[in-house]
Amino acid sequence: MGLAGSGKSTIFNALAQQKVEVGSYGSSEPHRASVRVPDERLTRLSEMFRPEKTTPAEVRYVDVAGVVGGGEGKAAQLLGQLRNADELLHVVRAFENDTFPHPRGSVDPLRDLDEMDAELALADLSVVEKRLDRLARELRMGKAAPNNPLWRELELFEQFKPLLEGGGAIRDLDLAESDVKLLRSYGFLTQKPMLVLLNTGDDVASAEPMVARVRARPGGKSVDVAALAGRLEMELGDLGQDERVEFMRELGIAELGLGRIVRLSYRLLDLISFFTVGEDECRAWTVRRNAPAVDAAGTIHTDLARGFIRAEVVRYEELIAAGGLSEARKAGTLRQEGKAYPVQDGDIMHVLFNV
Numbered sequence: 194m195g196l197a198g199s200g201k202s203t204i205f206n207a208l209a210q211q212k213v214e215v216g217s218y219g220s221s222e223p224h225r226a227s228v229r230v231p232d233e234r235l236t237r238l239s240e241m242f243r244p245e246k247t248t249p250a251e252v253r254y255v256d257v258a259g260v261v262g263g264g265e266g267k268a269a270q271l272l273g274q275l276r277n278a279d280e281l282l283h284v285v286r287a288f289e290n291d292t293f294p295h296p297r298g299s300v301d302p303l304r305d306l307d308e309m310d311a312e313l314a315l316a317d318l319s320v321v322e323k324r325l326d327r328l329a330r331e332l333r334m335g336k337a338a339p340n341n342p343l344w345r346e347l348e349l350f351e352q353f354k355p356l357l358e359g360g361g362a363i364r365d366l367d368l369a370e371s372d373v374k375l376l377r378s379y380g381f382l383t384q385k386p387m388l389v390l391l392n393t394g395d396d397v398a399s400a401e402p403m404v405a406r407v408r409a410r411p412g413g414k415s416v417d418v419a420a421l422a423g424r425l426e427m428e429l430g431d432l433g434q435d436e437r438v439e440f441m442r443e444l445g446i447a448e449l450g451l452g453r454i455v456r457l458s459y460r461l462l463d464l465i466s467f468f469t470v471g472e473d474e475c476r477a478w479t480v481r482r483n484a485p486a487v488d489a490a491g492t493i494h495t496d497l498a499r500g501f502i503r504a505e506v507v508r509y510e511e512l513i514a515a516g517g518l519s520e521a522r523k524a525g526t527l528r529q530e531g532k533a534y535p536v537q538d539g540d541i542m543h544v545l546f547n548v
Contacts, residue, residue: 194257194260194271194272194275194281194282194283194284194309195259195260195283195284195285195286195305195309196259196260196285196286196296196305196308196309197258197259197260197296198259198286198293198294198295198296199259199284199285199286199305199392200284200286200288200392200423200424201256201259201284201392202214202224202256203392203423203424203427204282204284204390204392204421204423204426204427205224205226205254205256206427206430207421207423207426207427207429207430207449207450207451208228208254208426208450208451208454209226209228209254210228210430210431211224211226212431213256223255223256223257223258223274224255224256225253225254225255225256226253226254227251227252227253227254228251228252228253228254228451228455229249229250229251230249230250230251230252230455230466230477230479231249231448231449231451231452231455232249232250232466232477234466234468234477234509234539235247235249235468235475235476235477237513238468238470238475238509238512238541239475241470241512241513241516241517242470242471242472242475243472244470244471244472244473244474244475245472245473245474246473246474246475247474247475247476248474248475248476248477249476249477250466250477250478250479252455252458254282255274255275255278257271257272257274257275258271260272260309260312272312272313272316272382273316275380275382275385276379276380276381276382277380278380278385279385279386279462280385280386280387280388280458280461280462281313281382281385281386281387281388282387282388282390282454282458283306283309283387283388283389283390284390284392284423285302285305285306285309285389285390285391285392285407286300286302286305286392287300287302287391287392287393287394287400287403287420288300288392288393288394288423288424289394302391302403302407303406303407303410306389306407306410310360310362310383311360313362313382313383314357314358314360314361314362314383315357316382317353317357317363317381317382317383317384318353318354318357318358320379320381321350321353321354321357322354324346324350324379325347325350325351325354328343328346328347328350329347331343332344332347342375345372345375346375346376349368349372349375349376352366357383361383362383362384362414363376363381363383363384364383364384364385364386364387364414364415364416365414385415386415386416386461386462387415387416387417387461388416388417388418388419388454388457388458388461389407389416389417389418389419390418390419390420390421390454391403391404391407391418391419391420391421392421392422392423393420393421393422393423394422394424395422395424395425396422397420397421397422400420401420403420404418404419404420415461416461417457417460417461419453419454419457421450421454422450425444426449426450429441429446429449430449459479463481463482464479464480464481464482465479465480465481465482465536465537465538465539466478466479466538466539467480467489467536467537467538467539467540467541467542468509468539468540468541468542469493469541469542469543470518470541470543478492478493479492480492480536482538483535483536483537484535484536485532485533485534485535485536486501486504486506486530486531486532486533486534486535486536486542486544487501487532487533489504489536489542490504490542490544490546493544496546496548497544497546499546500546500547500548501532501544501546502545502546502547503529503530503531503545504529504530504531504534504542504543504544504545505527505528505529505530505542505543505544505545506527506528506529506530506534506536506540506541506542506543507521507526507527507528507540507541508526508537508539508540508541509539509540509541510539511524511526512526512541
C-alpha cells in the first residue's frame with residue numbers, strides 16, 4: 194500500500210516479477226500475486242535428495258490502488274481491502290523524478306508516512322466508533338451476562354478510541370493473546386505489523402540516513418524499515434537469468450530484493466520455515482516461531498496432527514554436515530521429539546503417526 198505516486202506498483206512488479214501497468218489503475222480492484230520464497234536451504238536439500246518435486250513456501254502480495262487522502266470514500270474502500278492481510282508493506286516515495294512529480298509537490302518520506310499513518314488510524318477509528326455505539330446499546334439493555342466477552346470488547350474499544358483519535362496505533366499496546374483473538378475478526382489496520390519500504394533511486398545506500406530517521410520515529414512496535422530501488426529491481430526482474438546475473442555482478446548486487454524483504458516480513462510476523470525431505474518431494478513449510486511439533490504436523494496435513502506419535506527432527510546444518518538422514522541418525526543428530534517440541538527455523542522433520 195502507499196500514497197498515490199509512491200511507486201508501489203513498481204515495487205509489486207519487482208517483488209512478484211509481474212508486469213502490471215505502472216502509474217495508473219483501470220479499476221479499484223487490487224493486483225494479486227503468489228511469490229515463491231527464495232531459500233538457499235531448500236535448494237541445497239533438493240541437491241542432496243534429488244526429489245521428483247521441490248516446493249518452496251509462498252507469500253501472497255496484494256497491491257491496492259494509491260490512497261489519495263481524506264479517510265473517506267475511495268480511500269476507506271482501498272484501505273478496507275487490506276483488512277485480511279497479515280502484514281502491511283507501506284511503500285514510501287524516496288526518489289526524485291521530474292517527469293513523474295510527487296503529487297504533493299515535493300519528496301518528503303516522513304510527511305508521507307505520517308499522512309498514511311493518519312489514514313490508517315482514521316479507518317480504524319471509524320470501525321471502533323460504530324462498534325462502541327452498538328456495544329453500549331446491547332450492554333445497557335442487559336442482554337449480556339457479566340462474564341460475556343462483550344464487556345472486555347467494550348473495555349478495549351474504549352481504550353482504542355482516544356489512542357486512534359491521537360493518531361496512535363493499536364499495535365503499540367501490550368495486548369494479551371486472548372485479546373488478540375477477540376479482535377481478530379475486525380482486521381484493524383493499525384494492529385498489523387508493518388514494513389515501511391522506502392522506494393529509492395538506483396543508489397539504495399544513499400537512502401540509509403533516511404532509513405535511520407524513519408526508524409527513529411516515536412512508537413514503531415512491530416514496525417521495521419528498509420529501502421529498495423524499485424525501478425532497478427523491476428528492470429532486473431525482466432531480464433533473463435544469465436543476463437540478470439551479469440548485471441547484478443556489475444552493479445555489486447548480491448541478491449534481488451525479494452529475499453531480503455521476505456526475511457524482514459517473516460521476522461515481523463514471527464514466522465519460520467521447516468522442511469520435509471524425501472525422494473518424492475522436498476518442501477518448505479511456514480509456521481509461527483516455536484510452534485509445537487503437533488501444530489507443524491497439522492500444517493502438512495490434518496491427519497498427521499490427529500494421529501501424531503512423534504517426530505524425527507534434525508537441524509539443517511547438522512543434516513548438511515552429516516550428508517544424509519541415515520548418516521545423521523548414526524551421528525545421533527536425528528532426534529525423536531514429542532508433540533510439545535518447539536519447532537525451530539531450519540528443522541527437517543519427519544512425522545510418525547497412526548492412520
